[in-house]
Amino acid sequence: MDPGSIPLFMNLSDLTRLAVLYKYGVYLDTDIIFLDDITRLRNAIGAQSIDPKTKTWTRLNNAVMFFDINHPLMREFLQEYSTTFDENIWGHNSPYIVSRVIKRLGNKPGYNFTIYPPDAFYPVNWIKIPKLFKKPANIREAQWVEKIVREISKGSYMIHLWNKITRKIKIEEGSVMYSLISANCTICRNITNSHTL
Structure with a gap:
C-alpha cells in the first residue's frame, strides 16, 4: 500500500x-x-x-x-x-x-x-486548551480557573489533552490543567516539570 x-x-x-x-x-x-x-x-x-x-x-x-x-x-x-x-x-x-x-x-x-x-469527553476543544496550562496572573484569573475546574469536573467523564497541540506546553502550577491532573491522574508525578504524559 x-x-x-x-x-x-x-x-x-x-x-x-x-x-x-x-x-x-x-x-x-x-x-x-x-x-x-x-x-x-x-x-x-x-x-x-x-x-x-x-x-x-x-x-x-x-x-x-x-x-x-x-x-x-x-x-x-x-x-x-x-x-x-x-x-x-x-x-x-x-x-x-x-x-x-x-x-x-x-x-x-x-x-x-x-x-x-x-x-x-471533549469539554475543551483543541483551539482553547493551551490556555488551561497557564497559571492565573491575578485574582480574577484565579477565580476563572476555579470556575472552569468545577465545570469540567462536574460535567465531564474525561478531558482530552490534544497532545499534538499541547505536548510542548509546560503545565503551570495553579492552572486548570494542574488542578485537574493533580486530582485525577494516578500516574503523574511532578507534572510542572514536563508535559510528557
Whole structure:
C-alpha cells in the first residue's frame, strides 16, 4: 500500500484503532485524563462539536469510543476504511470516518449507540486548551480557573489533552490543567516539570 503524503505509521495507527475497537470494544487515545467513572459507558461516542442553532453534532471524534465487542457499527467503520481509503488527506481514514459512517447510517435500526455531547469527553476543544496550562496572573484569573475546574469536573467523564497541540506546553502550577491532573491522574508525578504524559 502506498502511504501517499500521510506517513505510513498514521494510516496503520488508524487501522489498528478500528481493529482494537472491533475486537475489544474500547479505544482511548493516550492523552486522556479520566474525571469520572466510565464503567457505565456502553456503545458511546462523543461529539467534538455541535451546531449552536440546531444543537446537532457537526463533528464526532474517535479519541474515545466504547462499544460492545463486534458491534455492527465497527464493521461499518472497517468497511468504510477499506473502500474509501485515501492516503493523501489527513483525517480521512480515521477521525472523519466516524462522522461519515454515522451520518450515512442515520437512525437505521440495529446500530444502538449514544452520541454524547462535547462536554462529556471533549469539554475543551483543541483551539482553547493551551490556555488551561497557564497559571492565573491575578485574582480574577484565579477565580476563572476555579470556575472552569468545577465545570469540567462536574460535567465531564474525561478531558482530552490534544497532545499534538499541547505536548510542548509546560503545565503551570495553579492552572486548570494542574488542578485537574493533580486530582485525577494516578500516574503523574511532578507534572510542572514536563508535559510528557
